[in-house]
C-alpha cells in the first residue's frame with residue numbers, strides 16, 4: 107500500500123470578497139484545495155484570477171471572507187493576528203516577483219538578516235550555495251542579474267528552514283531562460 111500522503115494545506119468553500127464602496131470583487135469563489143507534503147505545485151491562471159489572493163491567505167498574510175483553511179492542524183480562518191504572525195514566522199517562506207532585497211547589504215548579509223532571528227536556520231553560506239550562488243556571497247544586489255537576485259531572495263526565504271515555501275510569480279520579472287534557472291533552484295530546494 108502506498109503511504110497516506112500528509113496534508114499540508116486544506117481549504118473548503120474558501121471565498122474572498124473585496125469591497126470597494128458599492129462594488130464587490132469576488133476574488134475567490136469557493137475554493138476546495140488539498141496540498142500534500144513534498145509536493146511542488148504550480149498554480150496557473152490569467153491575471154486577476156485570484157492567485158495572489160489565495161497564496162496570501164494560505165501564507166497567513168490575509169484572511170478569508172468565508173470558508174475554512176487549515177495548515178496541518180492549525181485553523182487559519184479562526185486564528186488571531188498574533189497566531190498568524192507566529193504561523194508565518196515558524197512555517198512559511200515567501201518569494202515575490204520583485205525580489206525585495208536590501209540594496210545596501212550583500213547577498214550574504216541579506217540572508218543573514220533573516221537567519222539571525224530564526225530558530226534553527228541554515229547558514230547564509232549554505233542557503234546561497236543551495237541556489238548556486240556560493241561564489242556571489244559578497245556581491246551587492248546591484249552587482250547581480252535579475253535571476254541571481256531572485257535566487258538570493260529564495261536563499262533568504264529557505265534559510266530559516268520553513269515548512270512551506272510560497273512563491274508568487276517568482277519568474278515574472280525574468281526572461282524565460284533565466285526563469286528556468288530559478289525554477290530549477292526551487293525544484294532543488296524542494297527536493
Ligand SMILES: Nc1ncnc2c1ncn2[C@@H]1O[C@H](COP(=O)(O)OP(=O)(O)O)[C@@H](O)[C@H]1O
Nearest residue numbers: 124131133151152153154155156157158159160
Ligand atoms: N486589495 C484589493 N482590493 C480590491 N480588490 C482586490 C485587491 N486585491 C486583489 N483584488 C482583486 O481581486 C481579484 C484577484 O486578484 P489577484 O489575487 O491579485 O489575482 P492574480 O494574482 O491571479 O493576478 C482581481 O479582480 C483584483 O482586482
Ligand SMILES: [Mg+2]
Nearest residue numbers: 157158159274
Ligand atoms: Mg498575482
